[in-house]
Amino acid sequence: MPADRPLLGAIEAGGTKFVLGVGHGPDAVIDQLQIATRDPETTLAETNAFFERHAGLAAIGIGSFGPLERDTRSPKWGHILATPKLGWSGFDLAGTVARANGVPIAFDTDVNAAALAEARLGAARDTGVSVYVTIGTGIGGGVIADGQIVGGTGHPELGHMRPRRNADDHGFDGICPFHGDCLEGLASGPAILARWGETLSHLPPDHAAHGIIAGYLAEMCNTLRAALAPDAIVLGGGVMATPGLFERVVAAAHASDGGYFALPAAEVIRRPALAPTSGLAGAFLLAADLL
Template structure:
């Protein structure tokens, strides 16, 4: 008889909420809860209490907001690094969970986890190289090649590339505390609210913001196509819930690429297939890979 699949834990650790799951995989979750992200002590205590209700866990996978240290050979592996999230800088997230529960822990960014899930199980299953980008409170991305996460000393910071400014969007200084008008500083949810006073989905369909944001995100997609030659780019996150935005991005990317790329924008740019649990599904995969 085949061996019984091990019981795994999964954590999608976001700046707003933690999503916790237990099961043998993303398609076999036996328990799942969502808790608000507060201070580390409160949030991690509640997280640990949830997993203690499920003895026998073989491993836990964590996909977390960052920046973070994902290199296991580094002294601060498992830590969240300098983050604007109050109280979380230098938090030993993975170590705290591992010591409290006595199980091996896998640790990576939430977008890397989501990218892994979409590559293996979702919208990019047919792709040799794929990118997942989330556009929400921040902008982040993960790159997968041959089924594995791409990363060196750190992890990709796609939100901090500098797009060419739109001619009619020169006055706004940008919302990123580090770089001002990087992509995150121009097209993230908070940047849109800082610029126009409302989220993109609440602005009138004919508002200039829709074209401006679509243009920046289309430029990001074409930059990724030029740099990485991906077969698939999946665009997720709250901002992408704006009606018509996805279609605008694809159309703009196709217009601006000048027919240069082998694959059309329509083939490459995709919606995530696993939303809203792409990150949690990826955390299960991280745990399984650790075993």
């Protein structure tokens, strides 16, 4: 291991678990721990105790659930914004970690961190522009251009685009508290459970849900292709672990794109290469970039 590589900390802060790491990069992790996400005080006490075991940290990268403030010009930088997760709204996550460990903190969304890792090291490493989308408890996405995260005052909210409703998907208003039947309100894990009473993986292979969800995700992919012209769209998250879903999405995207795009859907739409550690790998990259 090169002696001149700094020792870094990494946090993938998820809504259900925190994954913590220490090492010289995503390829040189020397310690790792997974803890449950509870109230901020309990979770951060255990997080900081983990880092205290490792002297000489140069920086810590955090990829966190959101919504959050990633704009370094804002006085709320590093804070979790309004979230239904009890006790976390307004919590200064980056500041708490910085004060406890006395090192610089890089802070971004967990999905941006995963997008960065897949773009530099994983399924999209041969591309100039790529999108990573996670379809799970929620739907979120990150955009990478020339190895850097794309974002302005906030971060992309790909889960809140509004797909055209499938003609066979009626009588369901969607579960998003803001938009009802946006993509997250229709195709996230909780939306599938609310709509059909089972996870997609537990529904029979011939159930209509498979085609409906694949269609919504395919429409998302074609919308992203039209708006961003990405070289790769990487689809991750728990819902995408459903057997056959990836192939259904690719086929539906191809069938509905009208032959408009130069590259075939099967070349652009990809599986993640780093899952399930994409987010932690990205947090290491955020810390390294900070230095």
